[in-house]
Amino acid sequence: MTLDVAWAARWTRLSAERIAAARDELTELDRQIGDGDHGENLDRGFRAVAVKLDGAAAGEQPPGQIGDVLKLVATTLMSSVGGASGPLYGTAYLRAAKVTGLAELDAHGVVALLEGALEGITARGKAQVGEKTMVDAWQPAVDAAEAAADAGASTADVLAAAAQAARAGAEATIPLVATKGRASYLGERSAGHQDPGATSTAILLEAARDAATA
Amino acid sequence: MSGAAPPVGARARVALVLVSHSQRLAQGAVELSAQMAPGVLLLAAGGTDDGGLGTSYDRVSAAVEEALGVADGVVVLADLGSAVMTVESVLDMEDGYDGKVRLADAPFVEGAVAAAVTAHGGGDVSEVLASAEHAGGTFAVAAGGPEGDEPAAEAAAPADGAVRAVVTLRNPLGLHARPAAVLARLVAGFDASVAIDGVNGASVLELMKLGATGGQELTVTGAGPQASDAVRAVVEAVEGGFGEV
Numbered sequence: 001m002t003l004d005v006a007w008a009a010r011w012t013r014l015s016a017e018r019i020a021a022a023r024d025e026l027t028e029l030d031r032q033i034g035d036g037d038h039g040e041n042l043d044r045g046f047r048a049v050a051v052k053l054d055g056a057a058a059g060e061q062p063p064g065q066i067g068d069v070l071k072l073v074a075t076t077l078m079s080s081v082g083g084a085s086g087p088l089y090g091t092a093y094l095r096a097a098k099v100t101g102l103a104e105l106d107a108h109g110v111v112a113l114l115e116g117a118l119e120g121i122t123a124r125g126k127a128q129v130g131e132k133t134m135v136d137a138w139q140p141a142v143d144a145a146e147a148a149a150d151a152g153a154s155t156a157d158v159l160a161a162a163a164q165a166a167r168a169g170a171e172a173t174i175p176l177v178a179t180k181g182r183a184s185y186l187g188e189r190s191a192g193h194q195d196p197g198a199t200s201t202a203i204l205l206e207a208a209r210d211a212a213t214a
Numbered sequence: 215m216s217g218a219a220p221p222v223g224a225r226a227r228v229a230l231v232l233v234s235h236s237q238r239l240a241q242g243a244v245e246l247s248a249q250m251a252p253g254v255l256l257l258a259a260g261g262t263d264d265g266g267l268g269t270s271y272d273r274v275s276a277a278v279e280e281a282l283g284v285a286d287g288v289v290v291l292a293d294l295g296s297a298v299m300t301v302e303s304v305l306d307m308e309d310g311y312d313g314k315v316r317l318a319d320a321p322f323v324e325g326a327v328a329a330a331v332t333a334h335g336g337g338d339v340s341e342v343l344a345s346a347e348h349a350g351g352t353f354a355v356a357a358g359g360p361e362g363d364e365p366a367a368e369a370a371a372p373a374d375g376a377v378r379a380v381v382t383l384r385n386p387l388g389l390h391a392r393p394a395a396v397l398a399r400l401v402a403g404f405d406a407s408v409a410i411d412g413v414n415g416a417s418v419l420e421l422m423k424l425g426a427t428g429g430q431e432l433t434v435t436g437a438g439p440q441a442s443d444a445v446r447a448v449v450e451a452v453e454g455g456f457g458e459v
Contacts, residue, residue: 078271079272082263082267082270086269
């Protein structure tokens with residue numbers, strides 16, 4: 001089964017719900033190693049995204065393609081989040097939109113979308129795997145999605161593989177010492193805490209998975 | 215220097231946008247830079263849309279657009295990680311405004327002051343950018359001035375046709391920020407390479423770094439077509455005490 005613009009809209013709305021529900025958890029994670037605003041910032045951003053999407057859907061030119069929805073998410077996050085996750089996720093959705101200007105996505109199309117997002121995050125944040133950032137969730141997600149697509153998995157199974165790998169990647173950031181971002185100011189003391197950005201990445205990809213089976 | 219200082223009241227070719235997590239920090243950096251470079255359009259883009267700590271894509275974007283409305287080019291300075299990322303996102307979305315807008319890899323306050331003085335002297339985007347980025351270094355003479363292509367050291371070692379003068383600082387506080395900026399702007403207006411105690415006379419940061427205090431003697435050397443006029447102007451400015459005596 002291919003994914004269409006309705007999936008992208010469901011993914012976006014589900015993301016807003018899940019981020020709102022995880023707001024306090026993300027803020028607490030960020031308070032331990034950052035500046036404690038990740039939950040609040042992302043929640044504000046995705047609330048704005050939901051409002052924009054509702055407006056666009058009710059407007060004269062509702063988003064017709066997956067890329068249209070992703071671009072709306074990108075520009076809204078960039079202008080409403082305030083912290084580093086705004087430009088990071090904003091660029092991720094923007095690059096994902098560039099590679100997925102298609103009406104429908106097959107399994108390899110989903111991989112291309114995720115690769116675009118990862119490319120956007122590394123272009124903006126210049127982080128690599130192992131530096132205790134959202135890249136530690138995105139990179140395994142892309143790898144797992146690619147392996148699943150190559151093995152002939154459905155779009156839903158590709159997203160499931162990506163979500164599972166992202167969650168495992170986020171949990172694997174706990175022992176890491178941060179070398180990028182605000183947490184790097186803590187040096188060795190950043191070890192023992194799960195990275196908030198990697199955690200929100202897992203939440204967003206789980207929403208993508210659940211939107212595909214809804 | 216590619217041109218003389220703009221006449222009083224005229225705008226420099228390059229405007230600056232100062233992006234900070236804090237609205238007050240951005241405004242403070244604008245205030246400080248404006249004192250040293252009154253002819254430059256300086257815009258603050260600080261804080262989130264609701265005035266909190268953070269950076270706003272829309273505020274940065276609006277400031278850059280406003281600056282481009284009156285200047286040929288814009289140099290942007292940003293304070294911390296996500297401010298840098300927000301600026302990069304704005305430039306990405308507009309494909310860098312055809313190279314007319316550049317983000318400086320420079321310390322926020324020092325870079326803003328150095329860039330503002332260079333812009334006031336008529337520098338173009340690449341000269342203003344270089345001036346900001348050199349501000350993060352040791353302020354050494356080798357870093358070059360706003361010109362970037364003519365080491366001040368040449369002027370410090372008088373060759374044929376070079377001009378030399380010694381003058382005593384009369385104002386008690388010496389070459390602090392404001393007088394340093396006055397001298398740097400003055401020097402930048404001449405087609406000459408001027409060194410003061412061996413450092414680039416067109417660089418406000420290098421002049422401040424001298425730490426020259428009242429009563430101290432300064433050696434002024436100049437080279438180039440307008441060397442005599444430039445050195446004479448510097449001597450007169452120093453002897454005038456910058457309005458502080």
